[in-house]
Amino acid sequence: MTGILHPPQQPPRQPPGGTAPSGSPSDTVPDAAPRQRDAYFDNVKFFLILLVVVGHFWEVFKKDSYAVDAAYSVVYGFHMPLFVFVSGYFSRGFMRSTEKFRGVFPTLVVPFAIFNALYAALGYLKGDSVPLHTFFRPQFLMWFLVALVLWRLSAPLWPHLRYPVVVAVALSLVAGSWSFSSDTTLCRAAGLLPFFVLGLTIRPERVHALRSRGWTRWAGAFVLLAALPVAYVWQRGTVVPPIEHGVRLWNRGYEYMDFTMPEGMAYRLLAMAFAVLLGAAFLAVVPRGDAWYTRLGTRTMYVYLLHGLAVKALYNLGAFEGRFIGSPPGLVLLTVGALAFGLLLATTPVVRLTRRMVEPKGHGILKQKQRAA
Numbered sequence: 001m002t003g004i005l006h007p008p009q010q011p012p013r014q015p016p017g018g019t020a021p022s023g024s025p026s027d028t029v030p031d032a033a034p035r036q037r038d039a040y041f042d043n044v045k046f047f048l049i050l051l052v053v054v055g056h057f058w059e060v061f062k063k064d065s066y067a068v069d070a071a072y073s074v075v076y077g078f079h080m081p082l083f084v085f086v087s088g089y090f091s092r093g094f095m096r097s098t099e100k101f102r103g104v105f106p107t108l109v110v111p112f113a114i115f116n117a118l119y120a121a122l123g124y125l126k127g128d129s130v131p132l133h134t135f136f137r138p139q140f141l142m143w144f145l146v147a148l149v150l151w152r153l154s155a156p157l158w159p160h161l162r163y164p165v166v167v168a169v170a171l172s173l174v175a176g177s178w179s180f181s182s183d184t185t186l187c188r189a190a191g192l193l194p195f196f197v198l199g200l201t202i203r204p205e206r207v208h209a210l211r212s213r214g215w216t217r218w219a220g221a222f223v224l225l226a227a228l229p230v231a232y233v234w235q236r237g238t239v240v241p242p243i244e245h246g247v248r249l250w251n252r253g254y255e256y257m258d259f260t261m262p263e264g265m266a267y268r269l270l271a272m273a274f275a276v277l278l279g280a281a282f283l284a285v286v287p288r289g290d291a292w293y294t295r296l297g298t299r300t301m302y303v304y305l306l307h308g309l310a311v312k313a314l315y316n317l318g319a320f321e322g323r324f325i326g327s328p329p330g331l332v333l334l335t336v337g338a339l340a341f342g343l344l345l346a347t348t349p350v351v352r353l354t355r356r357m358v359e360p361k362g363h364g365i366l367k368q369k370q371r372a373a
Contacts, residue, residue, distance in 0.1 A: 037298070039290040040211060044086060046297030046346075047286060049304060051079040053342035056311045057334055060320045068331060070232035077227075077271070078278035080144075081195045085279060087148060088199025089207070094155035095200065104149055110360045112138070112145040115305050119312065126316045138185045141308040147189035151196040158197055168197040169272065173265045176254045184251055191250020194272060210283055220284030227278060296346040302358050303345040310341070 055075045062069040093100045119139035124130045138146050158164040175190035210216055249257065249271050254264025314320065324330045344350060351358075 039294045040286065040288045041086065041090075042294045042297030043288070043291065044082075044283065044286050044297070045300045046293050047282075048079055048083055048086075049297075049300040049346075050339055050342045051075050052083075052304065053307045054335055054338045055079065056307065057338040058331075060315070061326055061331060061334075064326055065331070066232055066235050069235050070228055073231045073235065074224075074227045074278065077231075078275045078282060081192060081272075081275035082279040082282060083144075084147075084151075084192045084195040085199035088151070088196035089202070089204075091152050091155055091196070091200055094152050095159050101152070104152060106360060108145045108149050111301075111305065111358060112142055114357050114360065115139075115309070116142050118309055122309065122312050122316060140312055141304065143185040143188055144304075146185050147192065150189050151193065155200060158200055164197050164201050165194060168194040169269075172250065172272075173268055176249070176264045176268055177261050178253065187253055188251055191268065195275070207283070210280060211286070211288055216284040220281035223277060223281035224285065296343065299346040299351055302351055302354060303342050305358055306345045306350070306354060307342060 055072060058068055058072050058075075062072040113135075116137075116139050117135055119142070120130050120134045123134070123139075158168075161167050172191050172194050175187070175193075178190075249259075249264065249268045254261055257264070259267065319325075325334060
């Protein structure tokens with residue numbers, strides 16, 4: 001056992017240009033204005049959150065069109081794993097100091113309580129029963145906040161392991177057969193754990209190298225474009241289960257998806273490889289410099305939490321029903337509308353209007369730090 005452990009290492013220095021301070025609300029989906037930011041990662045988060053919004057608007061139509069299903073599978077194959085990777089990358093402060101954990105309550109726990117209650121209210125308005133446990137069980141997108149709390153609580157452990165990513169992959173593979181695998185939150189937390197640990201432990205210069213070499217951008221664009229026809233062909237095949245079973249296997253356990261344990265492990269490994277390949281390609285093509293959308297990338301928590309409520313309300317109202325919305329012109333219009341909606345939620349007026357919900361003042365509940373005499 002001692003061969004697995006080694007003395008904790010100091011986290012590597014940040015690459016030139018600086019990054020957001022790890023441990024602040026900007027370290028993951030949520031963002032605030034830190035002292036110094038790396039525009040590249042704000043750009044990454046901006047484009048990722050737009051993919052999240054579009055994916056949720058596409059979801060109802062993926063069974064009606066191979067093309068939509070293929071695009072949906074490609075997007076879902078890497079966008080949340082990459083978000084988890086970025087969350088881990090900016091959670092390095094949790095490895096160095098337990099003081100960072102003070103920020104977990106106001107930035108994650110309090111927003112979870114607020115938005116989980118709002119989801120319950122939407123269910124009540126729809127006519128659903130709302131038992132007490134509804135307020136504590138993650139609704140819709142709230143699983144990510146719970147998972148992020150669990151991942152960050154585990155952060156101090158990983159620097160002590162000699163092969164942290166290997167251990168995380170092994171835990172993810174085994175977790176697919178555990179009894180809790182019917183719980184989507186715990187299953188996602190365990191399934192996506194390797195991406196958090198990879199972001200937590202990767203050397204920043206490796207990420208910097210990926211975005212600083214000219215040929216990587218062309219290679220990344222080729223991989224992303226090639227993934228669409230590959231996914232389309234795979235979705236129409238009957239030899240193997242559809243690609244969605246592979247790329248989203250961490251959402252459920254193996255038994256739930258009618259896989260044996262060896263089959264489930266193989267497909268989960270395939271999902272990880274798919275996510276790493278497309279995630280690296282995505283990181284390579286994202287623009288590096290400051291742009292008009294860079295500032296919007298600092299507000300991804302607002303987009304993430306608010307668009308979920310809107311999507312849920314639209315589903316309840318039957319807004320995605322009808323022939324036109326499922327037709328090719330309707331899907332194009334829906335996609336453009338989803339992108340515009342994502343942009344709207346990141347604008348200053350929306351941020352000002354909803355700040356008390358998304359970034360509540362939860363520090364008053366915490367004990368004040370005692371100053372040294």
